[in-house]
Amino acid sequence: MPDTTSPAAQAPPAPAYSNAALRALLDATPGVDEAGVHARVADLATRSVKTTAKARAIDLAIRMIDLTTLEGADTPGKVRGLCTKALLPDPTDRTVPPVAAVCVYPDLVGVAAQALESTSVGVASVASAFPAGRAPLEVRLLDTRYAVADGATEIDMVIDRGAFLAGDYRKVYDEIVAVKEACGRSDGPPAHLKVILETGELATYDAVRRASWLAMHAGADFIKTSTGKVAPAATPAVTLIMLQAVRDFRAATGRQVGVKPAGGIRTTKDALRNLVMVNETAGPDWLDPHWFRIGASSLLNDLLMQRAKLTTGTYPGPDYYSAD
Numbered sequence: 001m002p003d004t005t006s007p008a009a010q011a012p013p014a015p016a017y018s019n020a021a022l023r024a025l026l027d028a029t030p031g032v033d034e035a036g037v038h039a040r041v042a043d044l045a046t047r048s049v050k051t052t053a054k055a056r057a058i059d060l061a062i063r064m065i066d067l068t069t070l071e072g073a074d075t076p077g078k079v080r081g082l083c084t085k086a087l088l089p090d091p092t093d094r095t096v097p098p099v100a101a102v103c104v105y106p107d108l109v110g111v112a113a114q115a116l117e118s119t120s121v122g123v124a125s126v127a128s129a130f131p132a133g134r135a136p137l138e139v140r141l142l143d144t145r146y147a148v149a150d151g152a153t154e155i156d157m158v159i160d161r162g163a164f165l166a167g168d169y170r171k172v173y174d175e176i177v178a179v180k181e182a183c184g185r186s187d188g189p190p191a192h193l194k195v196i197l198e199t200g201e202l203a204t205y206d207a208v209r210r211a212s213w214l215a216m217h218a219g220a221d222f223i224k225t226s227t228g229k230v231a232p233a234a235t236p237a238v239t240l241i242m243l244q245a246v247r248d249f250r251a252a253t254g255r256q257v258g259v260k261p262a263g264g265i266r267t268t269k270d271a272l273r274n275l276v277m278v279n280e281t282a283g284p285d286w287l288d289p290h291w292f293r294i295g296a297s298s299l300l301n302d303l304l305m306q307r308a309k310l311t312t313g314t315y316p317g318p319d320y321y322s323a324d
């Protein structure tokens with residue numbers, strides 16, 4: 001029986017490919033029908049979630065959040081505060097579940113790992129020369145190993161978009177394989193690898209599809225839309241294309257890969273639209289924090305407000321919750 005709770009446990013070592021072989025592999029994957037994508041997104045946006053299902057969906061969305069701070073001004077104090085909020089999002093209501101993970105820069109992994117030790121909340125870090133990835137591979141690997149050694153349980157790496165757009169698929173593929181290897185640790189399970197495509201820089205939907213397949217073939221445990229530093233970020237259209245890609249990849253290879261839209265998801269409406277899209281595109285197997293995450297710096301408070309409205313009938317004021 002496959003281990004469906006641990007994406008990293010499922011990824012076999014990625015084979016070596018020439019650039020031509022990778023191009024042929026990507027050419028053979030299902031293409032993107034742009035008009036069909038837009039029609040599907042518009043259709044999914046018309047779905048409404050009924051009240052009882054909405055309460056469950058809000059809790060699921062909370063459990064799927066990678067609560068993120070990626071500012072140059074981040075401090076250990078801010079990260080400790082974020083970890084407290086990740087564990088107990090609403091101190092006045094202990095029925096609110098914790099989020100999936102906090103996501104921080106590599107130099108703050110140790111702070112987060114200490115604050116979250118022996119809890120269910122993971123420590124994700126944007127290692128590998130985030131957000132542009134424009135550093136020699138050795139530097140990107142060192143950045144990754146540093147974060148893993150300090151306690152990161154998840155690594156969010158960026159691809160080299162310049163190499164991808166220049167058609168150097170082999171460079172992108174080999175770097176993902178190398179970062180995946182750097183996610184290993186001798187004293188425990190490897191950190192799960194999320195591969196950030198930075199879809200806002202990939203120019204076409206077809207490039208989003210090809211980058212998704214390239215990352216999955218290279219061993220990504222998750223594919224992630226964006227860094228949050230480039231607009232547009234997690235648009236419904238790119239999330240849909242990536243959900244179709246993971247669905248088709250599992251049908252072709254038997255391996256399930258997760259999806260993480262990140263950047264610009266700020267409201268409960270945005271979050272629930274994502275869940276509807278997951279359910280109706282990849283399918284209910286992905287409706288779990290092991291397979292779907294939402295990277296967000298300021299979504300949690302809106303989910304808490306909508307949750308409180310459902311349970312008490314009134315909205316708490318905007319200043320009721322601590323800052324995300």
Ligand SMILES: O=C[C@H](O)COP(=O)(O)O
Nearest residue numbers: 228262263264295296297
């Ligand atoms: O990975 C997560 C993103 O950086 C968060 O972006 P956001 O600040 O738009 O929510």
